[in-house]
Amino acid sequence: MTNGTSASSPAGPDADVRAPGLWERLDQALERRQFILKSGWALFWLFLGGWLLSNLRYLFPNVLYEATLTFKGGRPEDFPLGVSDKLKKSHRVWVVRTEQGFYSVWARCTHLGCTPNWFEAEGRFKCPCHGSNFTSTGDVIAGPAPKPLWRCAIQLSNDGQLLIDKGRLENRPGQRDKGEFFLPYSNA
Amino acid sequence: MAATPNPMTQATQWLKKTKLWKSIFRHDFTDTPRTRLQRVFGNVFLHLHPVRIPKDAIRVTYTWGMGGISFYLFLLLVVSGILLMFYYRPTSAVAYQDIKDLTFAVTLGGFLRNLHRWAAHLMVICVILHMIRVFLTGSYKPPREYNWVVGVLLLVMTLFLSYTGYLLPWDQLALWAVTVGAQMAANSPLLGNEGPFRLPFITTTNDVRFMLVGGTTIGDATLIRFYVLHCMAVPFIFLIFLAVHFWRVRKDSFSVQTGPKVDVWPNLVSRELLAALLVTVILFVWSMLLGAPLEGEANLNVTPNPSKAPWYFLGLQELLVYFDPWIAGVVLPTLIVVGLMAIPYVDTNPKGLGRWPDLRRARLGPLPVLTTTERPFAVSVFMLGTIMWFVLIFIGEFCRGPNWEWYWPWEDWSHRRISKMTLKNLPNLWGGLLIVAYFLLGSPAPQRIKAWLAARFGPRAPERASALLHLGLGMLLAVAVFVPLVMSGDPDYPARSDTPTLFEALGRSRNAPVVQGMYGLVQSAGPAAGYAGIALLVLSAGLALGWIGIRFGRLKDRLYEELGLLKYSIVIPLFLIMVGVLGKIVLRLLFGIKYLVSIPAFDFNI
Numbered sequence: 001m002t003n004g005t006s007a008s009s010p011a012g013p014d015a016d017v018r019a020p021g022l023w024e025r026l027d028q029a030l031e032r033r034q035f036i037l038k039s040g041w042a043l044f045w046l047f048l049g050g051w052l053l054s055n056l057r058y059l060f061p062n063v064l065y066e067a068t069l070t071f072k073g074g075r076p077e078d079f080p081l082g083v084s085d086k087l088k089k090s091h092r093v094w095v096v097r098t099e100q101g102f103y104s105v106w107a108r109c110t111h112l113g114c115t116p117n118w119f120e121a122e123g124r125f126k127c128p129c130h131g132s133n134f135t136s137t138g139d140v141i142a143g144p145a146p147k148p149l150w151r152c153a154i155q156l157s158n159d160g161q162l163l164i165d166k167g168r169l170e171n172r173p174g175q176r177d178k179g180e181f182f183l184p185y186s187n188a
Numbered sequence: 189m190a191a192t193p194n195p196m197t198q199a200t201q202w203l204k205k206t207k208l209w210k211s212i213f214r215h216d217f218t219d220t221p222r223t224r225l226q227r228v229f230g231n232v233f234l235h236l237h238p239v240r241i242p243k244d245a246i247r248v249t250y251t252w253g254m255g256g257i258s259f260y261l262f263l264l265l266v267v268s269g270i271l272l273m274f275y276y277r278p279t280s281a282v283a284y285q286d287i288k289d290l291t292f293a294v295t296l297g298g299f300l301r302n303l304h305r306w307a308a309h310l311m312v313i314c315v316i317l318h319m320i321r322v323f324l325t326g327s328y329k330p331p332r333e334y335n336w337v338v339g340v341l342l343l344v345m346t347l348f349l350s351y352t353g354y355l356l357p358w359d360q361l362a363l364w365a366v367t368v369g370a371q372m373a374a375n376s377p378l379l380g381n382e383g384p385f386r387l388p389f390i391t392t393t394n395d396v397r398f399m400l401v402g403g404t405t406i407g408d409a410t411l412i413r414f415y416v417l418h419c420m421a422v423p424f425i426f427l428i429f430l431a432v433h434f435w436r437v438r439k440d441s442f443s444v445q446t447g448p449k450v451d452v453w454p455n456l457v458s459r460e461l462l463a464a465l466l467v468t469v470i471l472f473v474w475s476m477l478l479g480a481p482l483e484g485e486a487n488l489n490v491t492p493n494p495s496k497a498p499w500y501f502l503g504l505q506e507l508l509v510y511f512d513p514w515i516a517g518v519v520l521p522t523l524i525v526v527g528l529m530a531i532p533y534v535d536t537n538p539k540g541l542g543r544w545p546d547l548r549r550a551r552l553g554p555l556p557v558l559t560t561t562e563r564p565f566a567v568s569v570f571m572l573g574t575i576m577w578f579v580l581i582f583i584g585e586f587c588r589g590p591n592w593e594w595y596w597p598w599e600d601w602s603h604r605r606i607s608k609m610t611l612k613n614l615p616n617l618w619g620g621l622l623i624v625a626y627f628l629l630g631s632p633a634p635q636r637i638k639a640w641l642a643a644r645f646g647p648r649a650p651e652r653a654s655a656l657l658h659l660g661l662g663m664l665l666a667v668a669v670f671v672p673l674v675m676s677g678d679p680d681y682p683a684r685s686d687t688p689t690l691f692e693a694l695g696r697s698r699n700a701p702v703v704q705g706m707y708g709l710v711q712s713a714g715p716a717a718g719y720a721g722i723a724l725l726v727l728s729a730g731l732a733l734g735w736i737g738i739r740f741g742r743l744k745d746r747l748y749e750e751l752g753l754l755k756y757s758i759v760i761p762l763f764l765i766m767v768g769v770l771g772k773i774v775l776r777l778l779f780g781i782k783y784l785v786s787i788p789a790f791d792f793n794i
Contacts, residue, residue, distance in 0.1 A: 064403045092489045113371040115491040128493035130509045131592030133609050139684050142609035
């Protein structure tokens with residue numbers, strides 16, 4: 001027992017009997033056999049809990065065998081002005097051609113992941129699952145979707161085709177209209 | 189009659205004396221009081237029954253046999269499911285073909301698939317009806333609280349079994365149901381990649397959705413996961429809970445103990461057999477006449493329009509229209525399940541145990557209502573919740589067409605209808621005020637405060653204070669909805685909206701009838717008369733809400749005295765949330781309001 005522990009006891013320096021230190025108190029609270037028994041149980045539960053938790057980790061695969069998210073979508077001049085459904089059936093994206101250039105919208109509703117449809121007459125994307133409506137820029141105008149549709153990275157590949165990457169996404173106004181998410185005519 | 193017995197009888201009698209027979213059957217089967225008991229406790233399958241039971245407990249009109257029928261359907265599903273497994277391979281390349289094979293090429297395959305599907309639907313119905321019966325007859329009251337909790341878990345597992353089951357055909361219904369379900373997981377608070385308050389280390393490759401799907405896109409990994417869950421994991425856990433459920437029914441005894449005791453063999457066993465036969469006949473005929481639906485093969489690039497879940501999830505799908513996915517898909521279902529589980533622990537009323545409630549006509553202000561003589565609050569709240577759920581299912585099934593737009597059941601669907609839906613958010617401050625004022629309605633007035641008020645300001649002071657408070661809150665609620673709709677500018681203008689104010693945007697839309705009406709009034713009657721009319725509308729809405737608040741105030745003060753602070757603060761928030769869901773639906777359908785509070789930075793929208 002060090003002086004430090006006895007000095008910190010509430011009895012004060014004048015007390016005749018020293019208050020029991022941490023180790024003594026532990027010894028009193030847990031008799032030795034009890035201590036070993038309780039440690040045993042603690043280890044048992046620790047092991048069981050650890051094993052169950054490790055199985056949780058087991059459910060997260062380390063290697064994924066999934067298709068690539070990058071693809072070539074044909075030549076820019078094949079896309080007329082406006083929203084093109086051409087690549088939707090095969091690659092789940094729309095290519096939109098504006099007066100300034102091209103951008104590509106991922107056809108996946110930001111609400112719960114259904115594939116919306118383009119309605120030319122209304123100029124809207126509409127989702128069949130919960131009724132979200134988006135403008136051709138991807139902004140939400142009605143329905144439950146909480147944020148705008150994602151734009152995919154779009155650039156020109158060496159053979160003159162549009163190269164679209166669904167792995168790189170952006171939907172913040174401002175950010176989505178520049179850099180790799182917008183392909184101006186000067187580059188096309 | 190011949191003196192010598194029939195040789196057949198002779199042979200049977202000899203057989204019954206052999207050691208082999210006696211080693212299997214321990215007692216004879218003549219109908220004596222002794223053998224009636226022996227049949228029950230000497231048989232592993234029947235010994236879960238008591239040997240004698242009060243006559244009123246097995247009255248068909250008391251339980252409608254719903255629990256037993258649910259169990260029988262579970263057995264039927266296990267058998268038909270095992271048979272289906274002989275032909276089904278859970279990989280995306282062949283799963284759909286195997287289902288086609290089962291339906292068209294395998295002898296009796298189509299029938300078994302129909303049977304499995306329809307039995308699953310029937311089981312969901314029976315489990316829900318069983319829960320309603322147990323609630324209405326008060327059979328969850330002490331000492332059966334825990335068994336109610338187990339029952340709620342069994343209901344959840346029944347729904348989860350249905351959900352995991354309908355991915356397996358790998359058709360469009362399967363794919364989109366799982367897409368939506370998995371995306372709800374991705375919207376979980378904290379642990380979902382797209383949820384509010386996402387933890388900093390959570391990404392698409394380690395969130396809840398990733399674990400459920402087994403990857404980032406739905407594919408082979410997902411299919412095998414759901415296959416294992418559906419065929420092994422969930423039934424395994426289900427059986428454990430089922431055993432506990434039955435065991436507790438026996439240990440806690442039946443909720444009815446009146447009437448003379450009768451032998452379970454044959455009185456109860458025969459009823460069980462008859463119920464099973466009846467269900468079998470119904471299901472066999474149903475499965476012979478009606479094929480289980482099978483849509484086109486799964487295709488991630490095309491979603492059927494409209495894309496509807498099976499009926500028992502349509503309530504959830506419809507709810508997802510009104511709330512953000514993390515609320516409608518995670519928080520509300522959790523609250524429903526937890527709220528159901530909490531019922532026996534917060535309901536301290538000992539009345540109404542072991543009988544159906546008596547209905548009685550009453551008046552709520554000017555409205556005639558149907559209520560019960562005992563437990564009126566408990567029964568009304570539970571039935572309101574149940575009816576709300578089925579109304580949502582009805583809307584989802586019959587009132588939703590292409591693009592999930594509103595069509596009346598008698599209207600023809602058109603994929604080219606021009607609807608131009610417009611929804612607007614309330615400004616955050618007004619919306620926040622609305623939510624705060626609404627939940628303040630739940631504030632109790634304890635006896636002590638009332639006594640203090642009465643002592644200080646006279647005997648009528650507590651009543652006046654309550655009236656003032658609730659009228660004030662009612663007016664606040666009305667003002668918080670109407671004023672911003674009329675006064676606020678449209679934050680989307682001019683980038684995404686053609687109109688500078690919310691009033692104009694929603695007034696010209698076709699999906700906000702009340703605002704359209706107000707806008708029309710201002711247009712036709714001129715601004716002065718129009719706005720006066722709107723002010724009158726706000727005033728009357730506020731007064732009506734205030735009046736409801738005062739009525740509710742009396743009820744909640746009584747509840748507070750009966751339940752105490754802890755139980756009160758569980759019951760009232762759950763109740764207010766339930767009614768609040770209804771309120772938000774009304775705000776969406778009648779006022780075109782999307783969010784009350786929206787903080788995009790945290791993906792937090794209500």
